Every structure is written in C-alpha cells, then in structure tokens.
Amino acid sequence: MSHADAVRSSWARIVRWLDENAPISAQALNPPATEADIRELRDSLGCQVPEVLETWLRCNNGSTAKDSRISIPGGVRLTPHLDSKVFPGGEVFLDCRSIVDRYQNNLRVAEDIGDEDWWEPSWIPVLAEADAHYGLILDAGQRDGSVPVLAYRETDYPKKYASSLEDLLAGMADMLEHGRGDGVLTRGRRASVQNGRVVWD
Numbered sequence: 001m002s003h004a005d006a007v008r009s010s011w012a013r014i015v016r017w018l019d020e021n022a023p024i025s026a027q028a029l030n031p032p033a034t035e036a037d038i039r040e041l042r043d044s045l046g047c048q049v050p051e052v053l054e055t056w057l058r059c060n061n062g063s064t065a066k067d068s069r070i071s072i073p074g075g076v077r078l079t080p081h082l083d084s085k086v087f088p089g090g091e092v093f094l095d096c097r098s099i100v101d102r103y104q105n106n107l108r109v110a111e112d113i114g115d116e117d118w119w120e121p122s123w124i125p126v127l128a129e130a131d132a133h134y135g136l137i138l139d140a141g142q143r144d145g146s147v148p149v150l151a152y153r154e155t156d157y158p159k160k161y162a163s164s165l166e167d168l169l170a171g172m173a174d175m176l177e178h179g180r181g182d183g184v185l186t187r188g189r190r191a192s193v194q195n196g197r198v199v200w201d
Helices: 003-021 035-044 051-059 096-113 165-178
Strands: 068-072 075-079 123-128 135-139 149-153 156-162 191-194 197-200
Touching (some): 003 165, 035 051, 149 165, 156 165
Antiparallel strands (some): 068 075, 123 135, 135 149
16 A cells, blocks of 8 residues: 555544544544645645645645634734644644645744754644644655654754654554554544544543
C-alpha cells in the first residue's frame, strides 16, 4: 500500500467512527478540497505539497466547517468552534486556507525575529491549537523523499514527532476503533463521546 493510500485508509476509518459515534464532531469536517483549493495551496507555499497531505485534504478539507472568519484591520481572525478539535491534543485539522495563513505568518515571524531556524520554508502546518503557537507540521524538505511529522510549541523549536502522517492517523484509528494502540498521537489517551462530540481523556 502506498503512503497516500495508507493515509486515505486510516482517515476513512476515523471518519467512519466519528460518523457513527460522534456525529457532532463529524459535522465539523469540511467537504473534500477542490482543485482550486489545492492549486491555491500549491501556489502559496514555498515548497512542494506532499502527496500524503494532498490526499488527506482531498478526503476532507480540514475540521473547520463550523469555524467563523471575522474581518479585522489588516486581515482576518479565525474563531474556532469547539467541535473543530477532533484530535487527541485538542488540535484542529487545518483546511487549505488555514494552512496557508499559518505558514505565511510563521515565515514572517521567523524573518522579523531574524531566526531562520524558527520556521523553515519546507514546514507545512497541518494540525494546530486554535489559539496558541502549538501543533504538528509536515517537513516537505527531506532529501530522501520522506515526510516526517514535527511538533512545535511556543517555547521550543520544531522537533521530530513521528516518522509519517500515515503512522499518526493509523494510531488514532486503532484507538478509536479498538480502544487500544500505542500511537504517538494518542499516547495512551482514550476517546469517549459527550453530547455527540469526541472527547479525549
């Protein structure tokens, strides 16, 4: 099975579980990314979009369906909905537009503070805390073609978190379906459902 097929398969398992057990959370998933969404993503990033990310976005363009965007001077403020946080650490699956916004903003910050190591052009944010500098990124700059997952947070530079996106999603799918698994993303957390929403303990 290819890396992209593995991502598609694991994500389908996650979505099926949400549909059957946590329908309120499932409603936060956007429809698949369109050709225009993917084209804008490619045009806006300073690196190639990994096939695994494009595959994932073509399944669902993030978990931001219930979020709201409010125009403010100098840009737009994204107001996340509680239901957007479907991942074990409370992270939101970013849609194409949110990926671009965070990517460009983080590159600007790196330039402003004069620290290239703070954010590199090959780092693509995919999961993020709604109101903090914390989340997971795909490193599209590896010479061997691999796309490892890095974790970043307010006080630390990004560090290796997982070998691949498919490993992350497979571990989460195993935990949702079977209540077990040693996935790096779940780290022993178990899912329950409250008022139709997935909650990670």
